[in-house]
Amino acid sequence: MEVSFLGAAKEVGRSAIMLNGRRNYLLDCGLKISGVSEEYPLIEPQDVRRLDGVIISHAHLDHSGYAPALTAKGYRGKYWMTKPTRDLVQLLLSDYLSIEKATHAYTTRDLNYFLKNIQVLEYERRKEEVTFFDSGHILGSAMTLVEDSGHKILYTADLNTRETRLLDGAKKGLQADTLIIESTYGSTADQHLSSKEIYASLVKEVKETLDKNGKVIIPSFAIGRGQEILFTLENYLKSKMLPPTPIYLDGMVKKALRIYRHNAIYLKDEVKRRILTSDDDPFKCEYYTAPERKDRSDVLEQEKCVIVTTSGMLNGGPVLFYLKKLAGDPKNKLILVGYQAQGTRGRQLLEGANEIEIDGEKIEIKLTVTQAKFSAHSDHKELVEFTKSIRGLKRVFVQHGEASKCEEFAQELGRKLKGVEVTAPALGETFQLR
Ligand SMILES: [Zn+2]
Ligand SMILES: [Zn+2]
Structure with missing residues (x-):
């Protein structure tokens, strides 16, 4: 062979x-x-x-x-x-x-x-x-x-x-x-943190920004990491470790969530049980929401919120819109999650770039950029x-x-x-x- x-x-x-x-x-x-x-x-x-x-x-x-x-x-x-x-x-x-x-x-x-x-x-x-x-x-x-x-x-x-x-x-x-x-x-x-440490660091970063009335952008792969992040946030909102805050799902993250739910039998037993046999369905968190207006002005008008959207390495998708609008304010935060390939905007920001180009326009980066090392x-x-x-x-x-x-x-x-x-x-x- x-x-x-x-x-x-x-x-x-x-x-x-x-x-x-x-x-x-x-x-x-x-x-x-x-x-x-x-x-x-x-x-x-x-x-x-x-x-x-x-x-x-x-x-x-x-x-x-x-x-x-x-x-x-x-x-x-x-x-x-x-x-x-x-x-x-x-x-x-x-x-x-x-x-x-x-x-x-x-x-x-x-x-x-x-x-x-x-x-x-x-x-x-x-x-x-x-x-x-x-x-x-x-x-x-x-x-x-x-x-x-x-x-x-x-x-x-x-x-x-x-x-x-x-x-x-x-x-x-x-x-x-x-x-x-x-x-x-x-x-x-390459040594990952323990899952507990990863969840704790995400929540700390999110809370810090919400406490200052800032907006948190979490660019994520539509599939995989996105759901993992949402479940972590859901968990901490429920246990009140995060203040009640709208979590906007924009782009494919939302559609993919539906597919996850439909394929519940492929998830691990504990999640399967929550979806199939109880009212405590983690996919139906009351804080999840989606932009209502086409120009997303309802999201931008929020005093504070979390936005989970694609794409994970900032190659495209709604995240670029949010970056254009929110990158200029140091109160806001961008939390990169997971792998950022060479040549992507995500990698540039991770390496400390204070300016990136979106649609030929130079965008100055004043918001905080951090990383939660989900993998x-x-x-x-x-x-x-x-x-x-x-x-x-x-x-x-x-x-x-x-x-x-x-x-x-x-x-x-x-x-x-x-x-x-x-x-x-x-x-x-x-x-x-x-
Ligand atoms: Zn993969
Ligand atoms: Zn791969």
Whole structure:
């Protein structure tokens, strides 16, 4: 069998791994979006024609965003994913096509074909050579195990082994000959705070600004982090550790929340119980609200409020509107959550920029910028523990991380796992598996 890294090799974005064995599978097919530019996986037309199946690990655009383009290139087969991923991907890809008009790799027709050809696969139900396991990253996210001619390959995609407010952590202790693992936080210096510390720091930052009658903007990935943040705020509002304050949900965060609720059976037991068997539904918090006027003036007129909106790295979405209006007032605060990719406005602000450009206009940054270190990815130690839990491991490929993280994590794993060959593949590299 042969494995080729067509994207996300020494980078984050455009995840795409080709497996050529008895059958030919593509594991993920994502976009790399940084600032205004977009990059695609290195898929040749002859590769597309050979494909027997395309597997989508989860709905984030860096794993799913390029998939409909395969249709445009002649792919007529199925796209395999879990049910929640099917619901979320529909929302995310339609939104992607509707906003970033200049740079599309496919049309609405291709998207519709993609949506019609989704094949839902439940966790831990093998079909052909493929089995999905929970990866703990977002609702519906899956690790993929492919078994071909007696060789087992496990692809983690985005991995979170830690239990969160909504989800159980990733399944550990699986058996595989070859592991393909992400390394977003693969450096030894990457050590997440405990969940308790993360929640406490978010609440402290929010409270500080509300006490001064400021507005808090929390830009968030529509899916995953957004729901985690809302649940944390809901919890602290209910226990009165935060003063009663409207929480505005703007953009896709709100729509995604509905999908989370509809897929309650995929959430962890405690949340499932609250939704299905009690009146204490965390998705129906009385403080959640949405802008009522088209120009959002009702939000701006509030004395104080929290705004949770997309996009998480400030690439686009309503957050840019709020920044334009609110960045000039030092009473306000922007709380960045989670990973900020190189080249994004979020990364610039994190690195201390006091000015950013939005729609060709220079925006002076006077509001406070802080970070709450929520993460939907495992940190270094958790990634090592996960790898050690895999039985029968002979070979590891490290990808989905900035170059330095992939290399450092590969070296570290090589040192820790005796007799296991560890590689950080370069973009476009192909390996034979035996
Ligand atoms: Zn992801
Ligand atoms: Zn990813």
